Amino acid sequence: MGDAQEADLRGTEEDTQAPKQGGDPEAAAHRYVLPEDFFFGAAMSGPQTEGAWCVGGKLENLWDTWSNEDLGAFYNRVGSYAGNDFMARYREDLALMASLGLTTWRTSIQWSRLLTLDGSINPEGAAWYHELFRASHEAGLECFVNLYHFDMPTYLFRRGGWESREVVEAYAHYAELAFREFGDEVLHWFTFNEPTVEPEMRYQEGVWYPKLRDFGRARGVQYHISLAHSLAVRTFRRLQQAGEIRSDAKIGLINAFNPTYTKDDPSEADLEAVRMVGGINNRWWLDLVTAGKLPADVVKTLEDRGVCLPTRPGDEEILAEGVVDWLGCNYYQPRRVQAPQAATDERGHLRLSDDYHWPQARINKSRGWEIYPEGLYDFGLYIRDNYPGLTWFVSENGMGVMHEESNRDAEGVIADSYRIEFVRDHLVCLARAIEEGSPCLGYHYWGLIDNWSWANAYKNRYGFVEVDLGASYERRPKRSAAWLAEVAQTHRIV
């Protein structure tokens, strides 16, 4: 993806004033049918659902440690401990997903549950995942398995975390053991979820434990995760050739791809901000998983501006093996940037952009994220045009809303028409991209069943299914669940 294409993604007044689906989204939606073999499913992660944080030999990960050290950092003081009680309720949840007409779902193996301190398999952890994959199969659901969802084991963090080569090697070892253990059960593997987000939240923006604010360190982490990803793909290919992984299994990467836009009539400096922000968040991963290398222009600009990646001889050969079979795109919101007011921030770290607040933006006020379904259409065409041959799916998309309990109808059911509208608008944009040739194979909704959302805990609810914290995590479908079931079963966007 070159500068020109990336610049083409900037919003212009013409394409951003009104959604392209026209003034009557419902009527427009009726025109859209998703392909027959398009899959619908649900995305979730181990640390946000499983609970049972310190039983069955599970080690602490950074979420547990942060919860133990500073519970007040979590909304309503709800720490990592219980997830949404999935380990106790997985059969019920799988049946629920199947009853809605879903055919696939994703979770993640927790590194801190599968391996012991000495890096060998924890038999209790392995038994749980074997049981989970068996139950999923019995429920008629294909389970997509991700190996890492922001859940660094704490003892490895204390040895340097993603800033350490030792930990990169430890991840490669963990991936190998997971492939060997579950290689004949799992069809769809993913190395990482959102490898851009952890560097940003933990090392750059000071949001997640240990709340660092260092742009350069964040890029080093991003680089090491790129190596870890590539080493895992290398091992996957080797084991598959040796017959230790199903011959039909595929491996991919999931990232939060935020189409990057700037203002109308941008200056050269605004476009430069788009190039670098889009380059680090999007192109970095797209180039890695299709060409086995990082975008040279981005690396060069970083170097020119004093941010050198922790490269070593032999790394290029490792990165070259990072090419995947397909890609997951988590899409929640676009990124809107403009030239930064200053070249460095208050701590003297490199600053590539300032946020641009588009006056017409529609915001989900609970989460503070812009709702812009067109971004999914733009991403679809971007892939079609710049990464031909790369198949993809929407691996997360969803709407988190606060205080949903105040939306109960006369029968006590949460009436979440806004969620239907959100998903419908995104599916319409996706259908348009597919019609125009983008090879998108499916859609996973994030948070089908309300789950624990990191420091926000249960503040914003994403689910089509409510989790009642006051009633032992009881599950109750919201009004939107019936709508989802109809769409998933008919493939018509009603």
Ligand code: BG6
């Ligand atoms: C994605 C993550 O970034 O967005 C999920 O993969 C996360 O883990 C989801 O929960 C929604 O974001 P949040 O912060 O509202 O939970």
